[in-house]
Amino acid sequence: MTRSALLGTLYLVPTPLDFGCLDAAAATPSLEHSLPLHTIQTAARLAHWVCENAKSTRAFLKRVGLVVPLAQPLQAQQIVELPRQVHKKGDHDPHDGHDATALLAPALQGHDIGLVSEAGMPGIADPGASVLRAAHQLGLTVAPLVGPVSLMLALAASGLNGQQFAFVGYLPQESSARAQRIRELEALALRSGQTQIFIETPYRNQALLQSLLECLQPHTRLALGVGLNLPQQAIHSAQVSVWKQQRPALPLELPTVFLLGR
Structure with a gap:
């Protein structure tokens, strides 16, 4: 044996x-x-x-x-x-x-x-x-074993590039460092086509979304997968300009996956 x-x-x-x-x-x-x-x-x-x-x-x-x-x-x-x-x-x-x-x-x-x-x-x-x-x-x-992976569920539903992507974890909490990181990720995504995926502690989700809408260019696509696999699940994907015109009501107190790309 x-x-x-x-x-x-x-x-x-x-x-x-x-x-x-x-x-x-x-x-x-x-x-x-x-x-x-x-x-x-x-x-x-x-x-x-x-x-x-x-x-x-x-x-x-x-x-x-x-x-x-x-x-x-x-x-x-x-x-x-x-x-x-x-x-x-x-x-x-x-x-x-x-x-x-x-x-x-x-x-x-x-x-x-x-x-x-x-x-x-x-x-x-x-x-x-x-x-x-x-x-x-x-x-x-x-x-x-087989089971749910929130990052993949969000990516699959986002309409963003599922052939090339990166998970980058958490963004900085401090506002200026977070804004700089958002712009870095956006530049990489727009240049290479690589979807950028990140998460945040739920009580900071609202602040992160606000920073994204302030920092990202209008034509960049932003997607959120909120409460995946829960009864309250919500998935929204649109260009930043559309997000700003009509921001959807999302249960951002729940775990959320953020994705950006082109």
Whole structure:
């Protein structure tokens, strides 16, 4: 038997995009609304997890158990959190000093592990890269499961260039630095055709949209994907001149993906 056959698999388990967005009085939607059955079944049989937040992971597993019974009771699930500094700085830089090898110890004993983030796909606009690097270094099989990725949903619906695009994370908070960054991204998008994708903390969405409308040229196309996969979902794409003439009423208190291009 080969060594790889004795090791566990690291599964990338996507979660619904409704984390923190549900009305407390509203019924929690079924996972089958956003995750295929195979993903739910795989999550149900796992008992070892690496996550951003243990509380929200347990809440996710409760929802999994409503569709497919958990192989291990919730109290028996082994859930470990990524270090707090990873939440703040991210772990995509291999030189940041974060070594996630210890988090994968159960896989060296043959246990499969799930990597999960608060919402969407771990490692995409979320922590998880250090865990994946460690998994590859240890020779583990890495298996991404199917589920929602807000960046791709927004890009697909935007009408912008889906053949060439870049996710640039968060823009600066300070107004002059943010304006400079917006103009840099616009110049790159107009010159190369590459769609620029970015996000913001929801309570700053309104301010970011205002900055975009003030800084961008009239013919630049701006698209917003708001509350994707939620009942309040709204997607709007138009040239900046059109945005200024008639700004749509969007629920910008929800997670939003911003895209600009030509």
